[in-house]
Amino acid sequence: MDIWQVRDTLVCTERISGLGHGHLRLLENAESGLQVATDPVGARPGDWVFTAKGTAGRHAHRDPAILTDLAICGIIDYWPQEDIQEDSGQGQP
Amino acid sequence: MDIWQVRDTLVCTERISGLGHGHLRLLENAESGLQVATDPVGARPGDWVFTAKGTAGRHAHRDPAILTDLAICGIIDYWPQEDIQEDSGQGQP
Amino acid sequence: MDIWQVRDTLVCTERISGLGHGHLRLLENAESGLQVATDPVGARPGDWVFTAKGTAGRHAHRDPAILTDLAICGIIDYWPQEDIQEDSGQGQP
Amino acid sequence: MDIWQVRDTLVCTERISGLGHGHLRLLENAESGLQVATDPVGARPGDWVFTAKGTAGRHAHRDPAILTDLAICGIIDYWPQEDIQEDSGQGQP
Amino acid sequence: MDIWQVRDTLVCTERISGLGHGHLRLLENAESGLQVATDPVGARPGDWVFTAKGTAGRHAHRDPAILTDLAICGIIDYWPQEDIQEDSGQGQP
Numbered sequence A, B, C, D, E: 001m002d003i004w005q006v007r008d009t010l011v012c013t014e015r016i017s018g019l020g021h022g023h024l025r026l027l028e029n030a031e032s033g034l035q036v037a038t039d040p041v042g043a044r045p046g047d048w049v050f051t052a053k054g055t056a057g058r059h060a061h062r063d064p065a066i067l068t069d070l071a072i073c074g075i076i077d078y079w080p081q082e083d084i085q086e087d088s089g090q091g092q093p
Helices: A054-059 B054-059 C054-059 D054-059 E054-059
Strands: A003-009 A024-029 A033-038 A048-053 A070-075 B003-009 B024-029 B033-038 B048-053 B070-075 C003-009 C024-029 C033-038 C048-053 C070-075 D002-009 D024-029 D033-038 D048-053 D070-075 E002-009 E024-029 E033-038 E048-053 E070-075
Touching (some): A024 A070, A033 B003, A048 A054, A054 B054, A054 D054, B033 C003, B048 B054, B054 B070, C003 C033, C033 E002, C048 C054, C054 C070, D002 D033, D024 D070, D048 D054, D054 D070, E002 E033, E024 E070, E048 E054
Parallel strands (some): B033 B070, C033 C070, D033 D070
Antiparallel strands (some): A003 A048, A048 A070, B003 B048, B024 B033, B048 B070, C024 C033, C048 C070, D002 D024, D002 D048, D024 D033, E002 E024, E024 E033, E048 E070
């Protein structure tokens, strides 16, 4: 599941009916640039979120008939950094 | 859902029957180069659009039997720029 | 749907039975390098084609039981170049 | 199936109900950067793992209703390096 | 379908039950780095193979319940090089 920062809400009046009237968020990260996602969680600009792609994205909504290939699944609280155990005795591929 | 600019309509007489007679649009963005998409919305060259991939792309058409892996879902009106809340108190991954 | 140029027919005698006896084409483009695709259309080396990925690729064949994740959907006749309407009044994302 | 090193467990209290209460791992590799995965195996930070994407990711869990597009499938013990048979008599594509 | 060279067999004792006891191959190419694939064909280190992704990967096995998102579909015998018809009368996109 990809990690993104919410940049804004997307303004889009001409859209297919399958998208319903839910919010569309504009997401951004360094690897993939900009993407549009549906938002069943309620994220705000600046939040770091992770998303589900493909069929999993549709299942993220309480209405599984919604049309999306990317849905926000959760808002990340925080995560510790740089604490990978280097002494795990395994080589790098 | 990816973001693209419509470049043109694609001329393609020799195609499989599953595509029907709908319009095929040539899309372009910086990350992925050129792609071909089916268009149930009616976008014009120069429009900025977002698309649904995979099975979601097929559901975007009123005829779900249509064969596509990328369908235009909406035309983007505009979006505000550079207003991410930097003071959200969360670190960057 | 991705855009490719057909490079050649692939010679592959040891393959799983699900692929049947159809032709396998070797495709190439600048973004993704080389890929192997099934061909229900009958493209020749040098042709520019577009393809359907995933489940859509299987539906492109008249025999939906065929095993593929990439199928040629159409041969591109030509497309006009460099005619995006710059005066469409929309900003770039 | 992609190869990753487990970096940490992800702290995420605001998430959709489909994810259940299972652990979310933060994975990292050179090609794709950071990703979030569900973990039915029990990997620890520093482990090298491989993952299943898409629908296969959901089948990796004993509860197939779980919502994920990336699940850890196995922990890699080790692998020999640099032993590709260069004398196999086949050209490089 | 992606093209890879088989690098080795992957040693992985801690894995989910859905993978069965089949061989796991470590594949490598220039575009995508390293990947793990299931192998219903019987490829050896040094072989050039092509693979099916996603649901197509599962159908490649005689046991469709097997858990994989990448399966080897065939071993490439050889392919001619540099013979694209430059005189096909079509422009490059």
